[in-house]
Amino acid sequence: MRVLFVVSDWFTHYAPMIPLGWALQSGGHEVRVVCPAGQAGPLADAGLTPVPVLGGLDMVTQTRLLYYWQAQGDNRPYPGMPLHPVTGEELASLDGFSYDAWFAEHKREIAGAVKANFTGTLAHAREWRADLVVHDPLSLEGLFAAKATGVPAVLHAWGPVGTDEQDPLLRLLPPDPAGFFPRHGLGEAGTHLVDHVVDPCPASLAPPTRAHRLPVRFVPYNGPGEMPEWVLEPPARPRVCVIWGASLTRMFGPRSFVVPDILRALAGLDAEVVLTGIPQDTAALGAVPAGVRVLERFPLRFLLPTCSAVVHHGGAGSTMTAVAAGVPQLALTFAPEQQANGVRLAATGAGAHLRGDLADPAAIRREVARLLDDPSFATAAARLREENAARPTPADLARTLAELAEAGSVAAAR
Known part of the structure; x- marks a missing residue:
C-alpha cells in the first residue's frame, strides 16, 4: 500500500x-x-x-x-x-x-x-x-x-x-x-x-x-534527542517541568512570555524545577533562580514520566505528551485552541487551567501546589495514561x- x-x-x-x-x-x-x-x-x-x-x-x-x-x-x-x-x-x-x-x-x-x-x-x-x-x-x-x-x-x-x-x-x-x-x-x-x-x-x-x-x-514524538543519565535517577523532591511553546512569543508577543512569573511562582515550593524551551526564550530569561535546571530543545517524552507536575501553554503536543506520561498539568493558555485543551483537560480532573493573560505568580503557585498536594490529580492523570495505553x-x-x-x-x- x-x-x-x-x-x-x-x-x-x-x-x-x-x-x-x-x-x-x-x-x-x-x-x-x-x-x-x-x-x-x-x-x-x-x-x-x-x-x-x-x-x-x-x-x-x-x-x-x-x-x-x-x-x-x-x-x-x-x-x-x-x-x-x-x-x-x-x-x-x-x-x-x-x-x-x-x-x-x-x-x-x-x-x-x-x-x-x-x-x-x-x-x-x-x-x-x-x-x-x-x-x-x-x-x-x-x-x-x-x-x-x-x-x-x-x-x-x-x-x-x-x-x-x-x-x-x-x-x-x-x-x-x-x-x-x-x-x-x-x-x-x-x-x-x-x-x-x-x-x-x-x-x-x-x-x-x-x-x-x-x-x-x-505515542509521543518531540523530535530527536539524547537521554542523559540524570533523567533516569529518581528525583529527591517532586519534579515540576515548565514547558514553553516555541510559537507563543512570535504569535502573541512578549506579554505571552510568562515564564518569569512561573519561575517566581515556583520559588520556595519543595520541588525540583526543570525548564525546557527554545534557545531564544531561555536566553531572554537572563539569570534563572538557583536550583532551576534549564534544558533546550529537550524531548519531553524523556522527561515527563519522571515529573510530578507540568506547567505549559496548553498546546496539543505538550498536553498529549503529558497525558501519555500520566502527569498532572497546569495549562496557562492564550490561543482559543489552547484554552479548549486546558478546559477539557481540567474537566477530566487530571489538571487545572488558567488564562495566561490573567494568571499572576500567586495564582500559578496555588494551582501547582494543588497538583502536588491533592492526590486526586495524580489519580486522574494515571487514569488518562491507562486509557491511552489501552487504545x-x-x-x-x-x-x-x-x-x-x-x-x-x-x-x-x-
Whole structure:
C-alpha cells in the first residue's frame, strides 16, 4: 500500500502522525509526506520521506494575519492588540496595519501559491498512485487530493479539538476560497467531506467529530534527542517541568512570555524545577533562580514520566505528551485552541487551567501546589495514561488503514 501524508508548516501539527508513519513502513507499506520545504528536515530526521512541494506564507505569518483579521472584526481570540502580521512588532492600534492593503498587494502571489499547493499535491498523488491519504487538520490539500483521485482520506487529529466544533475560533479546516473542490466536481469544501478521523485522545478527551473515528494510542514524538543519565535517577523532591511553546512569543508577543512569573511562582515550593524551551526564550530569561535546571530543545517524552507536575501553554503536543506520561498539568493558555485543551483537560480532573493573560505568580503557585498536594490529580492523570495505553497501537491502526484502502480500491473499481 502507498500512503501519502500531507502536512502543514508546523511540527506539532504532524508529530502525532510520525509513529503511524513508522508503523506503516514497518508493516511493509510505502509512505511519502507532502510538506512545505521548511518541514523537510524534521521529517527526514524522523525517518520519513519528505516531498517538499508546498509553499506560501509561513505558519507564524498566517496566524498573525488571522489574529489581526479577527481583531478587526471585534472577535479577538485574546485581549490586547495583535502583533503586526509582517514584522511581529506590537501594534499601538489596529491602524498600524491595513489588512486590505496588504492583501491587495499580495493576492496574486497568494493565489499562485494556493494553486501550486493544490495542483502539486494532486499531481503527486496521481503520479505515485497513492492508495490512501492521511492529512493533518490544516492540510486541505490532502483532503482534496484524496477526493479528486477517489481514494480514502483520513484526517489525523492532533489533540482534543476536533472537526465539529461549535466555536468558530476552533474550526481548524481551512476554507477553499479559490474553489478547487467545486471545480473538480467535489462540491463545497468543509468538514462534511471528512469521512475518517484518527483520534489520538483517551475517551475522556475525545475531540468532537461526526466522522468515523479511528482510535489510536498517542505515542509521543518531540523530535530527536539524547537521554542523559540524570533523567533516569529518581528525583529527591517532586519534579515540576515548565514547558514553553516555541510559537507563543512570535504569535502573541512578549506579554505571552510568562515564564518569569512561573519561575517566581515556583520559588520556595519543595520541588525540583526543570525548564525546557527554545534557545531564544531561555536566553531572554537572563539569570534563572538557583536550583532551576534549564534544558533546550529537550524531548519531553524523556522527561515527563519522571515529573510530578507540568506547567505549559496548553498546546496539543505538550498536553498529549503529558497525558501519555500520566502527569498532572497546569495549562496557562492564550490561543482559543489552547484554552479548549486546558478546559477539557481540567474537566477530566487530571489538571487545572488558567488564562495566561490573567494568571499572576500567586495564582500559578496555588494551582501547582494543588497538583502536588491533592492526590486526586495524580489519580486522574494515571487514569488518562491507562486509557491511552489501552487504545490501539499505531501498528493496529496501520492494519485498519490497509483494510480501508483495500475497501476503497474495490469501491473505486466498481
